[in-house]
Amino acid sequence: MKLPVYLYGHPVLRAACEPVKEDYPELKKLVADMYETMYASDGVGLAAPQIGRNITMVVIDADPVAETFPECKGRKMTVINPELEILDGEKVSRAEGCLSLPGISEDVKRVEHIRLKWFDEDFQPHEEEISGFLARIVQHELDHLDGHLYIDHISPLRKQFIRGKLHNIMEGKTRCEYPARYAPKKRR
Ligand code: NI
Numbered sequence: 001m002k003l004p005v006y007l008y009g010h011p012v013l014r015a016a017c018e019p020v021k022e023d024y025p026e027l028k029k030l031v032a033d034m035y036e037t038m039y040a041s042d043g044v045g046l047a048a049p050q051i052g053r054n055i056t057m058v059v060i061d062a063d064p065v066a067e068t069f070p071e072c073k074g075r076k077m078t079v080i081n082p083e084l085e086i087l088d089g090e091k092v093s094r095a096e097g098c099l100s101l102p103g104i105s106e107d108v109k110r111v112e113h114i115r116l117k118w119f120d121e122d123f124q125p126h127e128e129e130i131s132g133f134l135a136r137i138v139q140h141e142l143d144h145l146d147g148h149l150y151i152d153h154i155s156p157l158r159k160q161f162i163r164g165k166l167h168n169i170m171e172g173k174t175r176c177e178y179p180a181r182y183a184p185k186k187r188r
């Protein structure tokens with residue numbers, strides 16, 4: 001089942017996330033729904049807050065960008081209760097987008113090498129060193145679990161430049177290609 005994607009301005013994107021417990025109700029159904037939602041909106045990653053759940057879980061399928069970034073070939077991963085370690089201090093700038101910020105793309109500086117520990121949807125533990133664009137996707141998605149968005153990393157000047165677009169998303173004036181949930185209207 002496709003789920004609506006919560007858009008910029010909705011408080012669920014800024015709230016703290018709780019770890020996922022093994023008895024979380026209908027976890028596998030939720031994971032399947034998150035993949036379906038991500039594929040339907042042409043994303044390569046989706047974090048639980050983006051579908052309105054403040055739990056530490058993301059889904060990633062980076063295979064669609066494998067032609068440009070070979071390290072992404074066949075990389076489909078359900079990441080539950082992750083621990084991220086930065087392995088390389090040198091940052092590289094690349095364009096990012098986010099399903100919660102339709103119509104916007106900005107360059108973001110991130111490191112290229114990380115170590116990730118996580119559990120999959122069967123609660124099997126994994127640990128791996130990850131590099132390149134896949135490391136970027138992981139960092140972007142895990143940011144969501146801390147209530148951060150990629151635009152938090154851009155310069156004040158760039159932020160000023162996209163202010164109008166951000167405002168339109170918040171006001172529900174942005175057309176979205178996929179089912180979306182806009183921020184609640186402010187009381188006046
Ligand atoms: Ni995102």
